[in-house]
Amino acid sequence: MKGARSIIRTMTIRPLLYAFLLAAASLPGLAQAQAQETATTNRSTDLKDKPSFFDGKALATLPENTPVKVLARNSGWTQVETAANQKGWVRVFHLRFAATVEQSSSGGSGLGGLSSMLGFGRPKQENAKIATIGIRGLSEEELKNANPDVAQLAKLINYRVDKGTAEGFARGNPALKPQQVAYVDEVAGAPPQKGRR
Structure with a gap:
């Protein structure tokens, strides 16, 4: 009789122990999932x-x-x-x-x-x-599903002009006057810039 009780007690306690360990392991994940940014x-x-x-x-x-x-x-x-x-x-x-x-x-x-x-x-x-x-x-989904807008790119390319056309436009407008603009590293006290000009 003692052997049978011991087996029954072990069979009853073991599933409860497993259930307790499983619940304890899942609690930190639940708390973290509920935390909002x-x-x-x-x-x-x-x-x-x-x-x-x-x-x-x-x-x-x-x-x-x-x-x-x-x-x-x-x-x-x-x-x-x-x-x-x-x-x-x-x-x-x-x-x-x-x-x-x-x-x-x-x-x-x-x-x-x-x-x-x-x-x-x-x-x-x-x-x-x-x-x-x-x-x-x-969102990550928006980035994955992003598609180029070819019509907008074509519209942007239509705004492009060559250097001669831009200079001609500037000369034809009396409100526009030529100005020299110094590079950033030529301005007093500015740190020198690396890279192309």
């Missing part, structure tokens, strides 16, 4: 109802250094929510994002690997002072 306004900016200069109506003006939660992105616009639960769109250039840098956890021993697997030895994130904006407003 935050930003701060880097100047006074309008909170718009639509991501548009012309069609968007200003809902409020956010002062400089207003903390916001990032909800979505649309081209050069970012949908945000303020601490007062105001939702709207601001220009991505009017936001300062907190950059993060991952450092690997110290898991040199066998227990370190086990704790990493369970989520206790996760990489530590620290704030970094990195200025990033670049192409932040475009």
Whole structure:
């Protein structure tokens, strides 16, 4: 009888132990998935109802250094929510994002690997002072699906003129006068520039 109880107890405890370990391993991932990106306004900016200069109506003006939660992105616009639960769109250039840098956890021993697997030895994130904006407003899908606009390129090429035509236009307009413009490195106190002129 004692042997049967021991087997039954082991069969009952083992699945519970596995379920507990699985739940413990998934908790850090859930918490990280729920964390939203935050930003701060880097100047006074309008909170718009639509991501548009012309069609968007200003809902409020956010002062400089207003903390916001990032909800979505649309081209050069970012949908945000303020601490007062105001939702709207601001220009991505009017936001300062907190950059993060991952450092690997110290898991040199066998227990370190086990704790990493369970989520206790996760990489530590620290704030970094990195200025990033670049192409932040475009999604990865928009970049993958981008196509050249051949009609716009042809229109741009039609605006091109040769040097003689440009000089003739300038000579024919009395309001335009020739001026000498110094290169940047020729201006007093400017550091010398490298590259072609």
